[in-house]
Amino acid sequence: MSAREPIEIAILLFDRMTALDAIGPYEVLGRLRRASVRFVAHEKGVYRTDQRSLGLEASYRLEEVPAPAVVIIPGGPGQGELMEDERLHAWIRQAHATSRWTASVCTGSLVLAAAGLLRGVPATTHWLAMEELERWGAVPVAERVVFRPEERIATAAGVSAGIDLGLELAKRLAGERQAQEVQLTIEYDPRPPGGSGSPATADPEIVASLRRRSRFHQQTP
Protein backbone atom coordinates (compact mmCIF):
# COMPACT_ATOMS: atom_id res chain seq x y z
CA MET A 1 0.00 0.00 0.00
CA SER A 2 1.46 3.34 -1.01
CA ALA A 3 1.54 6.30 1.38
CA ARG A 4 -0.94 8.12 -0.89
CA GLU A 5 -3.51 5.37 -1.18
CA PRO A 6 -6.67 5.69 0.93
CA ILE A 7 -6.99 3.54 4.03
CA GLU A 8 -10.30 1.77 3.46
CA ILE A 9 -12.15 1.16 6.72
CA ALA A 10 -15.22 -1.11 6.70
CA ILE A 11 -17.63 -0.80 9.64
CA LEU A 12 -20.40 -3.40 9.87
CA LEU A 13 -23.99 -2.34 10.56
CA PHE A 14 -26.76 -4.73 11.62
CA ASP A 15 -30.13 -4.70 13.35
CA ARG A 16 -30.12 -4.17 17.13
CA MET A 17 -26.48 -3.16 17.20
CA THR A 18 -25.18 -0.70 19.79
CA ALA A 19 -24.64 2.63 18.05
CA LEU A 20 -21.63 3.85 20.02
CA ASP A 21 -19.75 0.59 19.30
CA ALA A 22 -19.57 1.72 15.68
CA ILE A 23 -19.58 5.50 16.08
CA GLY A 24 -16.65 5.62 18.52
CA PRO A 25 -14.11 4.10 16.09
CA TYR A 26 -15.77 5.89 13.16
CA GLU A 27 -15.43 9.32 14.74
CA VAL A 28 -11.69 8.71 15.28
CA LEU A 29 -10.65 6.75 12.19
CA GLY A 30 -12.75 8.73 9.73
CA ARG A 31 -10.69 11.81 10.63
CA LEU A 32 -7.39 10.32 9.49
CA ARG A 33 -6.23 12.15 6.40
CA ARG A 34 -6.22 9.08 4.17
CA ALA A 35 -9.26 7.38 5.67
CA SER A 36 -12.12 6.22 3.51
CA VAL A 37 -14.89 4.81 5.69
CA ARG A 38 -17.55 2.46 4.29
CA PHE A 39 -20.54 1.42 6.39
CA VAL A 40 -21.30 -2.09 5.15
CA ALA A 41 -24.13 -4.57 5.67
CA HIS A 42 -25.76 -7.50 3.93
CA GLU A 43 -27.98 -5.02 2.11
CA LYS A 44 -27.80 -1.26 1.72
CA GLY A 45 -30.28 0.61 3.86
CA VAL A 46 -31.12 1.76 7.36
CA TYR A 47 -30.49 -0.52 10.35
CA ARG A 48 -32.19 0.09 13.72
CA THR A 49 -29.97 0.16 16.80
CA ASP A 50 -30.69 -1.74 20.02
CA GLN A 51 -32.69 1.16 21.44
CA ARG A 52 -34.80 1.20 18.23
CA SER A 53 -35.06 5.00 18.14
CA LEU A 54 -32.05 5.47 15.86
CA GLY A 55 -31.41 4.32 12.31
CA LEU A 56 -27.88 4.09 10.84
CA GLU A 57 -27.50 3.84 7.07
CA ALA A 58 -25.25 1.32 5.33
CA SER A 59 -24.14 2.60 1.92
CA TYR A 60 -22.33 -0.55 0.76
CA ARG A 61 -23.09 -4.24 0.51
CA LEU A 62 -20.47 -6.54 2.01
CA GLU A 63 -19.52 -7.82 -1.45
CA GLU A 64 -18.70 -4.28 -2.58
CA VAL A 65 -15.95 -3.98 0.04
CA PRO A 66 -14.06 -7.26 -0.17
CA ALA A 67 -10.59 -6.15 0.93
CA PRO A 68 -10.66 -3.24 3.41
CA ALA A 69 -7.50 -2.29 5.29
CA VAL A 70 -9.46 -2.22 8.54
CA VAL A 71 -12.56 -4.19 9.55
CA ILE A 72 -14.63 -3.05 12.54
CA ILE A 73 -17.30 -5.39 13.96
CA PRO A 74 -19.51 -3.68 16.56
CA GLY A 75 -21.61 -5.53 19.14
CA GLY A 76 -25.00 -5.22 20.77
CA PRO A 77 -27.99 -7.52 21.30
CA GLY A 78 -28.29 -8.21 17.56
CA GLN A 79 -24.89 -9.89 17.68
CA GLY A 80 -26.71 -13.09 18.73
CA GLU A 81 -28.18 -13.45 15.25
CA LEU A 82 -24.76 -13.01 13.64
CA MET A 83 -23.30 -16.05 15.39
CA GLU A 84 -24.69 -18.41 12.73
CA ASP A 85 -24.54 -16.01 9.80
CA GLU A 86 -22.27 -18.02 7.50
CA ARG A 87 -22.38 -15.46 4.71
CA LEU A 88 -21.09 -12.78 7.11
CA HIS A 89 -18.45 -15.13 8.54
CA ALA A 90 -17.17 -15.87 5.04
CA TRP A 91 -16.88 -12.12 4.33
CA ILE A 92 -15.01 -11.56 7.61
CA ARG A 93 -12.56 -14.38 6.85
CA GLN A 94 -11.99 -13.10 3.33
CA ALA A 95 -11.48 -9.51 4.51
CA HIS A 96 -9.16 -10.65 7.27
CA ALA A 97 -6.95 -12.47 4.78
CA THR A 98 -5.67 -9.09 3.52
CA SER A 99 -6.65 -6.57 6.22
CA ARG A 100 -4.08 -4.68 8.24
CA TRP A 101 -6.33 -4.94 11.31
CA THR A 102 -9.52 -6.86 11.93
CA ALA A 103 -11.14 -5.34 14.99
CA SER A 104 -14.18 -5.56 17.22
CA VAL A 105 -15.92 -3.52 19.90
CA CYS A 106 -17.96 -5.01 22.73
CA THR A 107 -19.65 -8.32 21.79
CA GLY A 108 -18.42 -7.92 18.22
CA SER A 109 -15.52 -10.14 19.33
CA LEU A 110 -17.99 -13.02 19.71
CA VAL A 111 -18.73 -12.66 15.99
CA LEU A 112 -15.01 -12.74 15.18
CA ALA A 113 -14.80 -15.88 17.31
CA ALA A 114 -17.78 -17.46 15.54
CA ALA A 115 -16.07 -16.73 12.22
CA GLY A 116 -13.12 -18.75 13.45
CA LEU A 117 -10.64 -15.90 13.93
CA LEU A 118 -10.04 -16.12 17.70
CA ARG A 119 -9.15 -19.75 18.41
CA GLY A 120 -6.58 -19.54 21.21
CA VAL A 121 -6.19 -15.79 20.65
CA PRO A 122 -6.13 -13.38 23.62
CA ALA A 123 -9.08 -11.00 23.20
CA THR A 124 -11.58 -8.89 25.10
CA THR A 125 -15.29 -8.07 24.96
CA HIS A 126 -18.03 -6.50 27.09
CA TRP A 127 -17.42 -7.53 30.72
CA LEU A 128 -20.74 -9.40 30.79
CA ALA A 129 -19.67 -11.56 27.83
CA MET A 130 -16.21 -12.67 28.99
CA GLU A 131 -17.26 -16.26 29.79
CA GLU A 132 -19.17 -16.46 26.52
CA LEU A 133 -16.03 -15.35 24.67
CA GLU A 134 -14.12 -18.16 26.34
CA ARG A 135 -16.77 -20.69 25.31
CA TRP A 136 -16.11 -19.62 21.71
CA GLY A 137 -12.44 -20.55 22.01
CA ALA A 138 -10.75 -17.20 22.64
CA VAL A 139 -8.56 -16.42 25.64
CA PRO A 140 -10.42 -13.64 27.48
CA VAL A 141 -8.32 -10.76 28.77
CA ALA A 142 -9.84 -8.09 31.04
CA GLU A 143 -8.19 -5.14 29.29
CA ARG A 144 -9.64 -2.03 27.69
CA VAL A 145 -8.18 -2.93 24.28
CA VAL A 146 -6.16 -5.98 23.23
CA PHE A 147 -3.87 -5.70 20.19
CA ARG A 148 -2.43 -8.86 18.66
CA PRO A 149 -0.02 -7.92 15.85
CA GLU A 150 0.72 -11.60 15.23
CA GLU A 151 -2.89 -12.28 14.23
CA ARG A 152 -3.68 -8.67 13.12
CA ILE A 153 -6.62 -8.77 15.56
CA ALA A 154 -7.64 -5.91 17.86
CA THR A 155 -10.53 -6.21 20.30
CA ALA A 156 -12.07 -3.65 22.64
CA ALA A 157 -14.15 -3.92 25.82
CA GLY A 158 -17.76 -2.70 26.05
CA VAL A 159 -19.36 0.10 24.01
CA SER A 160 -17.35 3.23 24.91
CA ALA A 161 -14.04 1.31 24.56
CA GLY A 162 -14.38 1.72 20.81
CA ILE A 163 -13.00 5.25 21.14
CA ASP A 164 -9.85 3.93 22.81
CA LEU A 165 -9.59 1.23 20.14
CA GLY A 166 -9.93 3.87 17.45
CA LEU A 167 -7.13 6.03 18.85
CA GLU A 168 -4.77 3.07 19.19
CA LEU A 169 -5.58 2.00 15.61
CA ALA A 170 -5.08 5.60 14.45
CA LYS A 171 -1.59 5.64 15.94
CA ARG A 172 -0.67 2.37 14.28
CA LEU A 173 -2.19 3.28 10.90
CA ALA A 174 -1.22 6.93 10.61
CA GLY A 175 1.35 7.66 13.32
CA GLU A 176 1.42 9.36 16.70
CA ARG A 177 1.06 12.89 15.36
CA GLN A 178 -2.21 12.26 13.50
CA ALA A 179 -3.60 10.28 16.44
CA GLN A 180 -2.90 13.25 18.71
CA GLU A 181 -4.55 15.64 16.24
CA VAL A 182 -7.68 13.53 16.17
CA GLN A 183 -7.77 13.19 19.95
CA LEU A 184 -7.60 16.97 20.29
CA THR A 185 -10.19 17.49 17.54
CA ILE A 186 -12.72 15.28 19.33
CA GLU A 187 -11.57 16.76 22.66
CA TYR A 188 -11.13 13.30 24.17
CA ASP A 189 -10.31 14.34 27.71
CA PRO A 190 -12.97 12.26 29.48
CA ARG A 191 -14.16 12.90 33.00
CA PRO A 192 -15.91 9.68 34.00
CA PRO A 193 -17.72 9.90 37.32
CA GLY A 194 -16.55 7.63 40.18
CA GLY A 195 -15.70 3.98 39.71
CA SER A 196 -18.81 2.79 37.91
CA GLY A 197 -17.12 2.28 34.55
CA SER A 198 -15.71 -1.15 35.35
CA PRO A 199 -17.01 -4.24 37.19
CA ALA A 200 -13.74 -4.27 39.14
CA THR A 201 -14.51 -0.93 40.79
CA ALA A 202 -18.31 -0.46 40.55
CA ASP A 203 -20.78 -1.04 43.40
CA PRO A 204 -20.88 -4.89 43.67
CA GLU A 205 -24.65 -4.77 44.08
CA ILE A 206 -25.00 -2.99 40.70
CA VAL A 207 -22.57 -5.45 39.09
CA ALA A 208 -24.64 -8.38 40.41
CA SER A 209 -27.89 -6.80 39.27
CA LEU A 210 -26.63 -6.29 35.70
CA ARG A 211 -25.27 -9.84 35.67
CA ARG A 212 -28.68 -11.24 36.62
CA ARG A 213 -30.35 -9.30 33.82
CA SER A 214 -27.70 -10.15 31.20
CA ARG A 215 -28.68 -12.22 28.17
CA PHE A 216 -25.42 -14.13 28.55
CA HIS A 217 -26.27 -15.02 32.13
CA GLN A 218 -29.62 -16.35 30.93
CA GLN A 219 -27.90 -18.61 28.39
CA THR A 220 -25.88 -20.30 31.13
CA PRO A 221 -27.61 -23.48 32.41
Add this chain to the structure above:
Amino acid sequence: MSAREPIEIAILLFDRMTALDAIGPYEVLGRLRRASVRFVAHEKGVYRTDQRSLGLEASYRLEEVPAPAVVIIPGGPGQGELMEDERLHAWIRQAHATSRWTASVCTGSLVLAAAGLLRGVPATTHWLAMEELERWGAVPVAERVVFRPEERIATAAGVSAGIDLGLELAKRLAGERQAQEVQLTIEYDPRPPGGSGSPATADPEIVASLRRRSRFHQQTP
Protein backbone atom coordinates in the same frame (compact mmCIF):
# COMPACT_ATOMS: atom_id res chain seq x y z
CA MET B 1 -44.44 14.92 35.50
CA SER B 2 -45.29 11.66 37.25
CA ALA B 3 -42.61 9.11 38.14
CA ARG B 4 -44.15 6.70 35.62
CA GLU B 5 -44.33 9.04 32.67
CA PRO B 6 -41.69 8.62 29.93
CA ILE B 7 -38.86 11.14 29.83
CA GLU B 8 -39.03 12.39 26.25
CA ILE B 9 -35.58 13.25 24.88
CA ALA B 10 -35.32 15.08 21.55
CA ILE B 11 -31.97 14.91 19.73
CA LEU B 12 -31.56 17.17 16.69
CA LEU B 13 -30.11 15.79 13.45
CA PHE B 14 -28.88 17.94 10.57
CA ASP B 15 -26.57 17.75 7.58
CA ARG B 16 -22.82 17.79 8.27
CA MET B 17 -23.28 17.26 11.99
CA THR B 18 -20.70 15.36 14.04
CA ALA B 19 -22.08 11.89 14.75
CA LEU B 20 -20.55 11.36 18.19
CA ASP B 21 -21.99 14.68 19.43
CA ALA B 22 -25.43 13.06 19.17
CA ILE B 23 -24.57 9.40 19.78
CA GLY B 24 -22.71 10.00 23.06
CA PRO B 25 -25.72 11.46 24.92
CA TYR B 26 -28.08 9.07 23.09
CA GLU B 27 -26.18 5.97 24.17
CA VAL B 28 -26.40 7.12 27.81
CA LEU B 29 -29.84 8.72 28.03
CA GLY B 30 -31.63 6.15 25.88
CA ARG B 31 -30.74 3.51 28.48
CA LEU B 32 -32.62 5.22 31.30
CA ARG B 33 -35.63 3.11 32.19
CA ARG B 34 -38.20 5.81 31.39
CA ALA B 35 -36.37 7.34 28.43
CA SER B 36 -38.10 7.82 25.12
CA VAL B 37 -35.64 9.18 22.56
CA ARG B 38 -36.82 10.95 19.41
CA PHE B 39 -34.34 11.92 16.70
CA VAL B 40 -35.84 15.08 15.23
CA ALA B 41 -35.13 17.24 12.19
CA HIS B 42 -36.87 19.68 9.91
CA GLU B 43 -37.97 16.71 7.80
CA LYS B 44 -37.91 12.98 8.45
CA GLY B 45 -35.15 11.16 6.64
CA VAL B 46 -31.46 10.44 6.57
CA TYR B 47 -28.93 13.17 7.33
CA ARG B 48 -25.25 12.84 6.32
CA THR B 49 -22.64 13.49 8.98
CA ASP B 50 -19.60 15.74 8.54
CA GLN B 51 -17.49 12.86 7.23
CA ARG B 52 -20.25 12.09 4.65
CA SER B 53 -19.80 8.31 4.95
CA LEU B 54 -22.54 7.90 7.57
CA GLY B 55 -26.26 8.59 7.47
CA LEU B 56 -28.36 9.05 10.63
CA GLU B 57 -32.14 8.79 10.34
CA ALA B 58 -34.55 11.28 11.90
CA SER B 59 -37.93 9.68 12.60
CA TYR B 60 -39.77 12.82 13.73
CA ARG B 61 -40.32 16.31 12.41
CA LEU B 62 -39.59 19.10 14.89
CA GLU B 63 -43.30 19.97 15.07
CA GLU B 64 -44.13 16.43 16.20
CA VAL B 65 -42.04 16.84 19.35
CA PRO B 66 -43.00 20.29 20.67
CA ALA B 67 -42.40 19.76 24.40
CA PRO B 68 -39.62 17.26 25.15
CA ALA B 69 -38.23 16.97 28.69
CA VAL B 70 -34.69 17.14 27.32
CA VAL B 71 -33.39 18.84 24.18
CA ILE B 72 -29.95 17.90 22.79
CA ILE B 73 -28.38 20.07 20.09
CA PRO B 74 -25.22 18.51 18.60
CA GLY B 75 -22.56 20.43 16.72
CA GLY B 76 -20.32 19.94 13.72
CA PRO B 77 -19.54 21.92 10.54
CA GLY B 78 -23.22 22.02 9.55
CA GLN B 79 -23.92 24.11 12.64
CA GLY B 80 -22.94 27.16 10.58
CA GLU B 81 -26.12 26.85 8.52
CA LEU B 82 -28.26 26.62 11.65
CA MET B 83 -27.18 30.03 12.93
CA GLU B 84 -29.81 31.80 10.80
CA ASP B 85 -32.41 29.03 10.81
CA GLU B 86 -35.30 30.95 12.36
CA ARG B 87 -37.69 28.02 12.17
CA LEU B 88 -35.27 25.89 14.21
CA HIS B 89 -34.63 28.72 16.68
CA ALA B 90 -38.38 29.09 17.26
CA TRP B 91 -38.66 25.35 17.96
CA ILE B 92 -35.73 25.49 20.41
CA ARG B 93 -37.26 28.46 22.25
CA GLN B 94 -40.65 26.77 22.43
CA ALA B 95 -39.15 23.47 23.63
CA HIS B 96 -37.02 25.28 26.18
CA ALA B 97 -40.08 26.96 27.66
CA THR B 98 -41.12 23.61 29.20
CA SER B 99 -37.98 21.42 29.04
CA ARG B 100 -36.26 20.17 32.17
CA TRP B 101 -32.90 20.58 30.43
CA THR B 102 -31.93 22.18 27.14
CA ALA B 103 -28.47 20.93 26.28
CA SER B 104 -25.77 21.10 23.64
CA VAL B 105 -22.60 19.28 22.67
CA CYS B 106 -19.65 20.91 20.92
CA THR B 107 -20.66 23.80 18.64
CA GLY B 108 -24.32 23.04 19.34
CA SER B 109 -24.04 25.73 22.01
CA LEU B 110 -23.56 28.31 19.24
CA VAL B 111 -27.02 27.34 17.97
CA LEU B 112 -28.49 27.74 21.47
CA ALA B 113 -26.82 31.16 21.55
CA ALA B 114 -28.21 32.10 18.14
CA ALA B 115 -31.67 31.10 19.37
CA GLY B 116 -31.23 33.63 22.16
CA LEU B 117 -30.88 31.20 25.08
CA LEU B 118 -27.35 32.03 26.24
CA ARG B 119 -27.27 35.82 26.71
CA GLY B 120 -24.97 36.33 29.70
CA VAL B 121 -25.12 32.59 30.52
CA PRO B 122 -21.94 30.66 31.42
CA ALA B 123 -21.53 27.91 28.81
CA THR B 124 -18.96 25.83 26.99
CA THR B 125 -18.32 24.55 23.46
CA HIS B 126 -15.55 22.98 21.36
CA TRP B 127 -12.26 24.59 22.38
CA LEU B 128 -11.81 26.03 18.89
CA ALA B 129 -15.16 27.86 19.16
CA MET B 130 -14.79 29.54 22.56
CA GLU B 131 -14.25 33.02 21.13
CA GLU B 132 -17.12 32.53 18.71
CA LEU B 133 -19.36 31.55 21.64
CA GLU B 134 -18.43 34.79 23.38
CA ARG B 135 -19.25 36.81 20.24
CA TRP B 136 -22.76 35.32 20.46
CA GLY B 137 -23.24 36.70 23.94
CA ALA B 138 -22.52 33.73 26.20
CA VAL B 139 -19.90 33.65 28.95
CA PRO B 140 -17.42 30.97 27.81
CA VAL B 141 -16.20 28.58 30.50
CA ALA B 142 -13.39 26.10 29.76
CA GLU B 143 -15.03 23.15 31.53
CA ARG B 144 -15.96 19.69 30.28
CA VAL B 145 -19.66 20.25 31.04
CA VAL B 146 -21.41 23.34 32.39
CA PHE B 147 -24.76 22.91 34.16
CA ARG B 148 -26.91 25.97 34.85
CA PRO B 149 -29.97 24.92 36.89
CA GLU B 150 -31.15 28.55 36.99
CA GLU B 151 -31.55 28.63 33.21
CA ARG B 152 -32.06 24.83 32.78
CA ILE B 153 -29.16 24.93 30.30
CA ALA B 154 -26.38 22.32 30.08
CA THR B 155 -23.51 22.62 27.61
CA ALA B 156 -20.63 20.26 26.86
CA ALA B 157 -17.19 20.72 25.32
CA GLY B 158 -16.16 19.13 22.01
CA VAL B 159 -17.52 15.88 20.52
CA SER B 160 -16.63 13.19 23.08
CA ALA B 161 -17.80 15.43 25.98
CA GLY B 162 -21.36 14.44 25.08
CA ILE B 163 -20.86 11.18 26.99
CA ASP B 164 -19.96 13.10 30.15
CA LEU B 165 -22.93 15.42 29.57
CA GLY B 166 -25.18 12.39 29.18
CA LEU B 167 -24.06 10.81 32.45
CA GLU B 168 -24.52 14.03 34.39
CA LEU B 169 -27.99 14.49 32.86
CA ALA B 170 -28.79 10.84 33.69
CA LYS B 171 -27.95 11.45 37.33
CA ARG B 172 -30.14 14.53 37.50
CA LEU B 173 -33.05 12.96 35.59
CA ALA B 174 -33.07 9.45 37.03
CA GLY B 175 -30.80 9.43 40.08
CA GLU B 176 -27.31 8.26 40.95
CA ARG B 177 -28.12 4.55 40.87
CA GLN B 178 -29.43 4.51 37.29
CA ALA B 179 -26.55 6.71 36.13
CA GLN B 180 -24.09 4.22 37.62
CA GLU B 181 -25.90 1.30 35.95
CA VAL B 182 -25.67 2.98 32.57
CA GLN B 183 -22.00 3.86 33.06
CA LEU B 184 -21.24 0.21 33.81
CA THR B 185 -23.39 -1.00 30.91
CA ILE B 186 -21.46 1.11 28.41
CA GLU B 187 -18.24 0.29 30.29
CA TYR B 188 -17.25 3.95 30.49
CA ASP B 189 -13.82 3.54 32.01
CA PRO B 190 -11.88 5.51 29.39
CA ARG B 191 -8.14 5.24 28.89
CA PRO B 192 -7.24 8.33 26.88
CA PRO B 193 -3.65 8.39 25.68
CA GLY B 194 -1.33 11.15 26.95
CA GLY B 195 -2.38 14.77 27.20
CA SER B 196 -3.73 15.32 23.70
CA GLY B 197 -7.38 15.54 24.74
CA SER B 198 -7.27 19.19 25.75
CA PRO B 199 -5.62 22.33 24.32
CA ALA B 200 -4.31 23.03 27.84
CA THR B 201 -2.13 19.91 27.84
CA ALA B 202 -1.64 18.97 24.16
CA ASP B 203 1.50 19.63 22.13
CA PRO B 204 1.35 23.45 21.50
CA GLU B 205 2.42 22.94 17.90
CA ILE B 206 -0.60 20.66 17.28
CA VAL B 207 -2.90 23.14 19.04
CA ALA B 208 -1.59 25.95 16.80
CA SER B 209 -1.93 23.84 13.68
CA LEU B 210 -5.58 22.96 14.40
CA ARG B 211 -6.28 26.62 15.21
CA ARG B 212 -4.91 27.73 11.83
CA ARG B 213 -7.11 25.21 10.01
CA SER B 214 -10.25 25.99 12.06
CA ARG B 215 -13.29 27.43 10.31
CA PHE B 216 -13.74 29.79 13.28
CA HIS B 217 -10.20 31.07 12.89
CA GLN B 218 -10.94 31.79 9.24
CA GLN B 219 -13.99 33.84 10.14
CA THR B 220 -11.94 36.16 12.29
CA PRO B 221 -10.85 39.30 10.37
